Amino acid sequence: MAQVMVTRPAVRTGARLRRAGRAEAFIVPVVLLALWETASRAGLVQAYLLPPPSAVVAYLASALLSGELVTHVAVSVMRVLAGFSAGVALALPAAVAVGLSPRAERLLDPTLQAIRGIPSLAWVPLLLLWMGIDEAPKVTLIAIGAFFPFYLNLVAGIHGIDRKLVEVGRVQGLSQLQIIRHILLPGALPSALTGLRAGMNMAWLFLVAAELIAGTRGLGFLLTDGRELSRADIVLGAILLLALLGKFFDGILKVLENRLLRWRDSLKEAKADA
Template sequence: MADIDQHAARPLTAAWAKRAQGWLLPLAVLLIWETVVAQQWVSAHLLPPPSELAHTLLELTRSGALLAHIGVSVARVLAGFAIGAALAVALGAAVGLSPRVEALIDPSFQALRAIPSLAWVPLLLLWLGIDEAPKLTLIAIGAFFPVYLNLVAGIHNVDRKWVEVGRVHGLRTGALIGRVFLPAALPHVLTGLRGGLSLAWMFLVAAELMAATRGLGYLLTDGRETGRADLVLVAIGVLAVLGALSDSLLRLLETRWLAWRDVALTQEAQP
């Protein structure tokens, strides 16, 4: 029995050891950062040490301001991401499944994709004002293109043999889409969702530059205008943590939904 327990504990120990390796580089950077500032090689005003950032983070947390900013930003990202991803799935499926639709609208989407995020800001302000609408629209634009591109690529890469097998078994167009095309394109869709969520966080900062009074983007602006580098760095750090947590959630869903794949390297088998 003891041998069985030890054998079962080994994969768990290996998994924790692998995760711990990911903390080595951040901890080393923080240690070097603290040392450099303590030795006055860099001005603490321009680059506050991690100990000062921890104090600022604690103050913002105690006052409730940080949680309020996080709540507003998370709500904006989730809403904008949901809108952009839903439109991307609908239009991506239409483009991927219909050569006529692809010839009609895909060239326009490719041109729109090349427009930088900040270029949308003045136009959205003119059209939608300074309320939530332009912010959500900008985030939705950021989330749209990764999902759209990956879904179209996933549908285009469906093996022709699978389609032929489905037709042999009498699947009509609707059933063929639901039972062949979409499941086969699911890995691409999930990759697109991860990329879209990542861009949604990036576009959030640009969105909250548009006359925002709350949110992590506003905290960045407030730190810049008041000359407080600690606020700027804390906001950047919180954005990084939130982005990593949301990506980890999608990775977990990806692992569960794609458990049927027989791939050469899995997360456990990778060196």
């Protein structure tokens, strides 16, 4: 009983510290928004070039009430999820093959590294020629963006696994598939989860380029529409939504990472507990 009475205050204190730590993340954005609003209201910047945050929020609220904003956000989210899933699904076997086989690495990796250096916008005209202007080229471009971060991190994770673990698995009579399943993939899991977060981030970056492909819906389309209408509030609203959505999905993957890697005793976990 005494132990419980000692432990509960410690738990409550830890919870308060975690809440305070989360609150600290809002300090810089709130200060920047306040300075931005003040500068705009004081006329230090021209409102048509940099409208105050209140004007951006007013546009987002009106677009939300009209249903227009929900449509654009839903379309962009579906494209990102489809392209991200396709990119990861293609990168997984490629990374396992390159990570396990020196021959596969010699055959595939140089070509993939060359393709990785192609800018996102350079793919647009080619995808238009190949696939037309429907959803296929947009999802394909996002998949290209998500492919390489996951591929590179998973290959690095597999290469970093202790060779002795693989040898022990072979001595125990494990098949190649069992070695992949029970040794390589769990051992490379931290790198794979980092690759997932980086791939999701890249998917959102490639989304804007994807929605320039004759798009009529989506946040990338809002950016273009705001530019053509000289509406900085639309452009800033779309940028704000891209930032919030990117942070939201990264947060989901971060929670997944923390749950799957709870067993780690690393400096990051020590900082989180402090």
